[in-house]
Amino acid sequence: MDSNKVTIQDIAERAGVSKSTVSRYLNRGYVSREKAERIREVIDATGFQSNFFAKRLKTKRSKLIGLVLPRIDSVSVGKLLAGIGDILEPEGYQVIMLVSQLKGDKELENIANLYQQGVDGIIVDSVGITSRHIALQKDVRVPILYTGQRHAEANCLKIDDEAAGRMMGAYLRQMGHEKAVFAGVTETDIAVGVERRKGFADAFLEGRPKAKVDFVETGFGFLNAYNLGGEILQRKPSVIVGATDNISLGILRYLHEREVRVPEDVSVAGFGGYDVGAVVYPALTTVAFDFELVGMNVARRMLDLIDGHPSEGEVELPFFFVERESVRRFGADSGDRQSFAGML
């Protein structure tokens, strides 16, 4: 049972045909029924597997897509990945995944690495598209598609963070809030640190001179947000908006420990729509992103890019409002609480 090193040559001999015929059998048709039958028999008698590297060396197409992720222990990344797989797998593509640990340098390195591995295209869930990224594009002869961040000179497909921010801003003003603290991340992260925040502030403040938004910079991760709870609270907000659900979760914990009631004393909201937001108390009101759908769209666009199709303009990427328990309404009391089961 020397199953491994059986080559197309071996099976050709065994079946009494030429290598090319076997190759044809393996790819398109063009083989007489009887020979095809003989070949088929020999193949699954030997357990033949065509050599991946030899094949790729010839065809120049690896059927491999490189994927650069900022981190891996994140639900949103998991969903994105699932969406990408849903599209790529049926097309016979496989994914090679590299993780950048949120470092821009590592991200660049990973892209170069993937290219060197011979992938047909590279999808990057970026933490920030810099001039070095753009420069790198010259050397990388396969399409690169970014998500998570945007840049005029790169192929990008991402959630409209500004619109998501506006959605939250509009909701909170409608709920009667006038003083908000936006607990956000560094402005280095354009998408989350700038666009999302700007959209929020714009919609929240627009035409309301009395309304106010303070900004407090936190990291990602709830411990970081938790530690800034005091600073946030002393701004006396009626609502605290975390740039991500994790930030909001950290704040929620801080408030709980101080026995500040949510939403009675202060409201909290977030972005992301993580499932855990539904299990904490109070359940977190949030703008939820459908990252699986994003992943599907990203994968489709990548396939187009590989086929040389033009980038077909902006795709509408989905997010929606999930109203749960953590935001209070001023002026009218909507006392009813949904149950957990209905909140996912």
Place this chain on the structure above:
Amino acid sequence: MDSNKVTIQDIAERAGVSKSTVSRYLNRGYVSREKAERIREVIDATGFQSNFFAKRLKTKRSKLIGLVLPRIDSVSVGKLLAGIGDILEPEGYQVIMLVSQLKGDKELENIANLYQQGVDGIIVDSVGITSRHIALQKDVRVPILYTGQRHAEANCLKIDDEAAGRMMGAYLRQMGHEKAVFAGVTETDIAVGVERRKGFADAFLEGRPKAKVDFVETGFGFLNAYNLGGEILQRKPSVIVGATDNISLGILRYLHEREVRVPEDVSVAGFGGYDVGAVVYPALTTVAFDFELVGMNVARRMLDLIDGHPSEGEVELPFFFVERESVRRFGADSGDRQSFAGML
């Protein structure tokens, strides 16, 4: 700037040497200083990258490790991955990752796929090692190393779930609990559904005829656990142990909605040590696993396997107890609560 298709041949011509000399330069030494210098210049003038597939076709070693994961949107998997990367990357290995969506069939398929891709070894974070897995090992000529589950006829390296279970059992009995409900997953998952539970029950019950453990089967995922909250509660436990933190989180939410106080009315504990366990209220007492360390050990073992070294016996894989707020002590009241910052 035709950076892409420059081959070893091209740079040989440009440098006025033969292909073989360039090849030698690229691999070991054995090149005169002056020629080496000329080659070096040409190489980084052209941005030459050796063709991955051609190289692998010759050398037979892909420097690729296949990784089969049950799911991706999970913190533990993320940590595992990080640990694996820590070891493999410095060794020049890359990882190809496939996700099984918790399906055994898909897991098998992924293993076969990876093998076909020419990986040097396959690491499988399994949901259950079946006879079909063992059979598949005959056809796959590269080492397969399992984690997450165990099987006598396979290379395995995993947390000792039974010992983890015992740790929890011992803790709860010491806290004075006598009636527990173990909310666990299907017995198909030997590690979590059988071993962990058995260890718990053994340690909790041992030599205490009055003590009792009921078992309620849930899925993974907190919504599922949440829905079984009623069934669990009617067993009147003094403590509910979730087989994973997610299960415990779902239960916590259920109890909160019913205004059952934790830990005053009933205690809750879990397994995993997820960070979110620290942010919910009350913070979850749990047995925490160091999956990053597991990943590192798994990667090291895989490297040994590839080098033909014998499997060097059992490695001590780490877990530790994280006492937070969700378990009440009977008999003596330890009223002090830690703050969140100290609980991670």
Place this chain on the structure above:
DNA sequence: CTGTTAGCGCATTCAG
């Protein structure tokens, strides 16, 4: 429909 002929780009003998 099929066999023959050429390489894909590289690493590796083998004589120098």
Place this chain on the structure above:
DNA sequence: CTGAATGCGCTAACAG
């Protein structure tokens, strides 16, 4: 130390 020659396993013209 170095160049010429050989082939890894496969696909793709090219004539049949």
